[in-house]
Amino acid sequence: MSTLTLIKNKDQFRRNLTLFILLLPGLLWILFLIVIPQLQMFLDSFKYRPIYHKKGLTLENYAYFFTNVLYIKIFLKTLLVAVLVTFVSFLVCFPIAFYIAKVAKPNVARKIFVLVIIPFWVSELIRTFSWMIILGDHGVINRFLMMLHLRTEPITLLYTNFSVIVGLVYNYLLFMILPIYSTLEGMDNSLMEAAQDLGANRFNVIRKIVIPYSIPGIMSGAIMVFMLSVGTYIAPTLLGGTKEIWFTELIYNKFFKAMNWRLGSALAFTLLILTILFIFAVIKIAGLKLTDVIEEE
Amino acid sequence: MQISKFEKIFYRVFLVLFLVYLLGPLIVVMLLSFNTSPAPTLPMKGLTLKWYKALAADSLLKGSLLNSIMVAIAVTILSVSIALTTSFALVRYRFFGQNVFYALALSPIITPGVILGVSILIFLYKIHFQPGLKAVVLGQSSFIISFAMLTIMGRLRKFDTSLEEAAQDLGANKAKAIFKITIPFLKPAIISSASLSFLLSFDNFNTTLFLVGNQRTLPIQIYSMLRFGLSPKINAISTILVVVTVLFGFLSSRTDETKES
Numbered sequence: 377m378s379t380l381t382l383i384k385n386k387d388q389f390r391r392n393l394t395l396f397i398l399l400l401p402g403l404l405w406i407l408f409l410i411v412i413p414q415l416q417m418f419l420d421s422f423k424y425r426p427i428y429h430k431k432g433l434t435l436e437n438y439a440y441f442f443t444n445v446l447y448i449k450i451f452l453k454t455l456l457v458a459v460l461v462t463f464v465s466f467l468v469c470f471p472i473a474f475y476i477a478k479v480a481k482p483n484v485a486r487k488i489f490v491l492v493i494i495p496f497w498v499s500e501l502i503r504t505f506s507w508m509i510i511l512g513d514h515g516v517i518n519r520f521l522m523m524l525h526l527r528t529e530p531i532t533l534l535y536t537n538f539s540v541i542v543g544l545v546y547n548y549l550l551f552m553i554l555p556i557y558s559t560l561e562g563m564d565n566s567l568m569e570a571a572q573d574l575g576a577n578r579f580n581v582i583r584k585i586v587i588p589y590s591i592p593g594i595m596s597g598a599i600m601v602f603m604l605s606v607g608t609y610i611a612p613t614l615l616g617g618t619k620e621i622w623f624t625e626l627i628y629n630k631f632f633k634a635m636n637w638r639l640g641s642a643l644a645f646t647l648l649i650l651t652i653l654f655i656f657a658v659i660k661i662a663g664l665k666l667t668d669v670i671e672e673e
Numbered sequence: 674m675q676i677s678k679f680e681k682i683f684y685r686v687f688l689v690l691f692l693v694y695l696l697g698p699l700i701v702v703m704l705l706s707f708n709t710s711p712a713p714t715l716p717m718k719g720l721t722l723k724w725y726k727a728l729a730a731d732s733l734l735k736g737s738l739l740n741s742i743m744v745a746i747a748v749t750i751l752s753v754s755i756a757l758t759t760s761f762a763l764v765r766y767r768f769f770g771q772n773v774f775y776a777l778a779l780s781p782i783i784t785p786g787v788i789l790g791v792s793i794l795i796f797l798y799k800i801h802f803q804p805g806l807k808a809v810v811l812g813q814s815s816f817i818i819s820f821a822m823l824t825i826m827g828r829l830r831k832f833d834t835s836l837e838e839a840a841q842d843l844g845a846n847k848a849k850a851i852f853k854i855t856i857p858f859l860k861p862a863i864i865s866s867a868s869l870s871f872l873l874s875f876d877n878f879n880t881t882l883f884l885v886g887n888q889r890t891l892p893i894q895i896y897s898m899l900r901f902g903l904s905p906k907i908n909a910i911s912t913i914l915v916v917v918t919v920l921f922g923f924l925s926s927r928t929d930e931t932k933e934s
Contacts, residue, residue: 391766395762395766395768397758398758398759398761398762398766399758399759399762399768399774400758401754401755401758401759402755402758402759402762402774402778402818405755405759405778405814405815405818406774406777406778408796409793409811409812409814409815410777410780410781410815411777412796413789413792413793413795413796414788414792416792416795416796416799417788417791417792417795417796420795468691471683471684471687472687472688472691475684475687475688479676479684488688488692491692491695491696492695493922494696494919494922495695495696495699497872497918497919497921497922498699498914498915498918498919499875499876499878499892499914499918500876500878501876501878501892501895501896501899502699502702502895502911502914502915503698503699505702505895505899505907505911506698506699506701506702506911507698508899508903509698509701509702509705509714509903509908510697510698510701512714512903514712514714515714516701516714516715519714519715519716520715523716546694546695546698578676578677578680599783600783603783603784603785604785606785607784607785607786607787607788607879608785608786608787608879609787609878609879609882610878610879610896614896614899614900624785624787624879627787627791628787628882628883631791631794631883637795640791641791641795644787644788644791644792647785647787647788648784648785648788651783651784651785651788655783666776666779667775667776667779670779670782670783670823671779671823
């Protein structure tokens with residue numbers, strides 16, 4: 377062997393060693409905090425409850441879940457409300473993102489941007505709490521209506537699906553604004569001007585030019601808002617009260633009240649699959665790449 | 674670009690309503706922390722600081738605050754260090770399975786926090802690791818590392834490697850070049866990923882809930898107070914947290930801007 381290849385081999389060895397040392401912490405993180413726990417959860421969902429002392433794999437946890445009308449109802453309601461929350465977030469956020477990116481003057485836009493971001497530095501728990509105060513039977517809105525003698529009895533706003541939707545939209549709308557804003561920011565204004573010059577009215581410019589252009593941003597936003605909504609425990613339990621159970625609450629109850637971890641795992645794994653399916657459906661429809669969607673945030 | 678008067682008015686009205694929706698509830702929370710009435714609702718009856726005094730006497734709350742700070746410090750150190758080494762490996766090297774590795778490293782960002790909490794709880798139980806603050810540190814880090822990594826990678830990609838090579842040509846060894854040139858270049862990203870990690874950890878509820886055992890972090894403590902009933906004491910602690918986090922946010926975004934420029 378010539379000295380040159382020896383040096384080359386030594387360099388190669390050092391490069392690989394450095395890479396290995398750099399990768400090791402990340403590998404441990406991905407293995408022990410992400411891959412193995414989720415595989416374990418997957419496996420556990422196919423096991424019998426320990427009290428049965430039965431070995432082997434079973435579908436009984438899933439069978440129990442899918443034949444239980446109440447559970448299916450909760451699951452579908454969670455899915456439906458989360459989709460609704462995602463859609464409402466889009467309706468609320470799109471005009472704001474468009475205004476900041478394309479209409480407002482740069483110095484005004486910057487000020488609005490700061491005002492929009494500030495509430496999201498505050499914890500989700502406190503933001504949810506603020507809606508308990510606003511929507512309660514003796515809350516700000518009801519007091520206001522009764523003071524104006526518009527109502528004599530309070531309207532039930534809190535502990536309904538309505539309050540859950542209001543709270544979830546409120547908690548996660550920044551995740552919709554930011555990606556839409558950043559795609560619109562990159563859009564050439566001349567696209568809109570050209571369409572206007574060719575005779576399109578403003579509404580059609582927005583519908584045919586601006587919205588299609590911002591699809592990648594809208595989709596990133598939709599993924600985040602949907603995922604955060606189905607997967608949270610705070611707003612649905614505080615604003616939804618005891619009548620309206622959320623799927624995550626069901627999971628929590630299986631783990632800490634019924635102490636049935638196997639069934640809990642089956643429920644949690646179903647939620648994970650639901651999220652993954654939603655994400656892949658959105659990515660397929662919009663023709664995006666997963667890593668780009670995440671980096672967009 | 675032509676904007677009609679109607680459209681202009683629409684945006685103005687929409688924006689004002691939006692800002693009321695966004696900021697109104699938080700302002701109401703803060704106002705009511707100074708209200709004498711024990712029922713947190715408007716109109717205000719009189720001004721008082723008694724709810725703040727009640728906070729100071731609440732040892733459960735103070736204990737949970739301390740726990741949250743300790744957890745957040747541990748999570749920040751762990752997350753930023755792992756994010757730093759992983760970013761170097763991903764940006765500077767090409768290796769087998771890199772795309773899969775990268776996708777897995779980002780996946781916690783789009784995994785519901787409850788799922789992370791549940792799965793890590795199951796795994797820790799298997800290896801006889803008790804729930805508690807240490808488990809919370811691991812659980813929170815599982816997704817906070819991803820956020821820290823994105824911040825650091827973004828800046829590392831902008832780094833011109835010829836600077837490191839120049840330092841090596843001038844006689845510095847590789848390690849010295851990295852510590853003298855690359856790390857200072859990354860400093861703004863390290864600072865902002867650290868403040869992001871701290872904030873995400875300090876506020877976290879969904880993952881923490883499953884791993885905390887019978888100990889309490891501040892969000893867990895506030896949550897159980899809320900379940901017990903509304904009290905202006907919660908408004909008082911919220912007001913303090915709002916003021917502190919907003920100041921913290923302003924300071925860290927300021928340092929970002931000055932460092933970037």
